[in-house]
Amino acid sequence: MRRLPRHPLLLGFCLLLSAAACLAPRAAGIAPSGTVPSGAAQAGVAPAVRNPLDRSAVLFIADGLGPAYVTATRMARGGEDGVLNLDSMPYTAIVRTYAFDDPVTDSAAAATAMACGRKTVNGVLGQDSTAVYGQHDGRPLESITTWARRRGLRVGIVTTARVTHATPAAFYASHNDRDLEEAIARQALGADLDLLLGGGREMFRRTLEIGEANLEKRVAERGWRLVTDAAGLEAVAAPEDRVLGLFADDHMPYEPERVKMEAAAAAPAARRGSAAVPSLTVMTVWSIGRLSQGGRPFLLVVEGGRPDHAAHENWALTLIDEVAAFDDAVGAALGRLDPATTLVLATGDHETGGLAISSRKDSGTVLTFATGPGTKQKAERAPHSWSDLAPTSLHDPHGEHTAVDVPLYAWGAGADQVHGTLENTAVFYLLRAHLEGKTPDRDSLVHAAR
Numbered sequence: 001m002r003r004l005p006r007h008p009l010l011l012g013f014c015l016l017l018s019a020a021a022c023l024a025p026r027a028a029g030i031a032p033s034g035t036v037p038s039g040a041a042q043a044g045v046a047p048a049v050r051n052p053l054d055r056s057a058v059l060f061i062a063d064g065l066g067p068a069y070v071t072a073t074r075m076a077r078g079g080e081d082g083v084l085n086l087d088s089m090p091y092t093a094i095v096r097t098y099a100f101d102d103p104v105t106d107s108a109a110a111a112t113a114m115a116c117g118r119k120t121v122n123g124v125l126g127q128d129s130t131a132v133y134g135q136h137d138g139r140p141l142e143s144i145t146t147w148a149r150r151r152g153l154r155v156g157i158v159t160t161a162r163v164t165h166a167t168p169a170a171f172y173a174s175h176n177d178r179d180l181e182e183a184i185a186r187q188a189l190g191a192d193l194d195l196l197l198g199g200g201r202e203m204f205r206r207t208l209e210i211g212e213a214n215l216e217k218r219v220a221e222r223g224w225r226l227v228t229d230a231a232g233l234e235a236v237a238a239p240e241d242r243v244l245g246l247f248a249d250d251h252m253p254y255e256p257e258r259v260k261m262e263a264a265a266a267a268p269a270a271r272r273g274s275a276a277v278p279s280l281t282v283m284t285v286w287s288i289g290r291l292s293q294g295g296r297p298f299l300l301v302v303e304g305g306r307p308d309h310a311a312h313e314n315w316a317l318t319l320i321d322e323v324a325a326f327d328d329a330v331g332a333a334l335g336r337l338d339p340a341t342t343l344v345l346a347t348g349d350h351e352t353g354g355l356a357i358s359s360r361k362d363s364g365t366v367l368t369f370a371t372g373p374g375t376k377q378k379a380e381r382a383p384h385s386w387s388d389l390a391p392t393s394l395h396d397p398h399g400e401h402t403a404v405d406v407p408l409y410a411w412g413a414g415a416d417q418v419h420g421t422l423e424n425t426a427v428f429y430l431l432r433a434h435l436e437g438k439t440p441d442r443d444s445l446v447h448a449a450r
């Protein structure tokens, strides 16, 4: 979502939770829990190092994924004792997410930290903390994707948000204002990537000042093969094509909508609706297959972009659908990758909405948010101090991010480095060390570079 304004003093405890949503019914549109094949999960426990030059990595980021998101999704899919694919990953850490200038990060600063290994200011992509949001550039930072490309790896980025949105953009763009997405689309067209899949077609039409009819041709002039639906993605054959998948004008549809579109596309021609939009799992599996063709090592970044969007709206069950779709993609990847050579990380960039899971005798399990449009009560005298325990919620038509730590899950080669409390910048150092065949310096994981 858009960059958050700074709220340095809004650290009071928002204890009065509203926007309640009952957890008991299984979330619409999601299948019963699937788990990673046990052999693959166990193989991830004690990875053996083979040839460092073969090393690959996949970074999964669920936008907004706080700890309660995982618990709620697990409960909705398989019950309290269910096992998500995330749960099956053998190593975990807690991650601090604060931005350089704010205890509550936005997606731009958080993704820059993970992509480039440096804390920066909210709203800034791929530049260091000398940048001033929306005003002037900081020093450019090299992202892990650029670094990996220089070393000859194939590189891809997949998201369910617009491909120009903050999280994916931090991995290929450099800009002091994440909201100037037309400029970021221009950078995307020039980015040295093998594939970039997600939503945001409208942004490219505006950037190129053309209509839909000319988009494919103009994108091809920039060296990309454009695909716009699931069938088009599956039809890509030429191994040398760089693939730009733009499957929606804006963000890709929420998972329940996408499932409906898929069913409509499969209906007899007379009743056929719009073309099928690929799921995050389909995009992930397709990308792994394409990037690893010929045994080449690769780096893939996969964002589930919409748990955050649902949380901003206080849509608890949609949030669960999105996290479940993310978890499905993680499971599909783990079942296809070699833990002896591949590191898989899965994490959130920050928590959104202050999701809590409560239980009451009369209503059973209830999901509530501390901030957002569903909250009924305005904070009467915010900001509160740390010692002020007056219960309140933070009413906001567009819920806030929160500063709580997020989980980091790890599987495969180098995963055993993931333990303790880490900085979000550690993601960069973990990926780089693994791809170099080295052990990361512990200091680079637990202390933030600014």
Ligand SMILES: [Zn+2]
Residues within 6 Å of the ligand: 001, 002, 107, 308, 309, 312, 352, 401
């Ligand atoms: Zn957000």
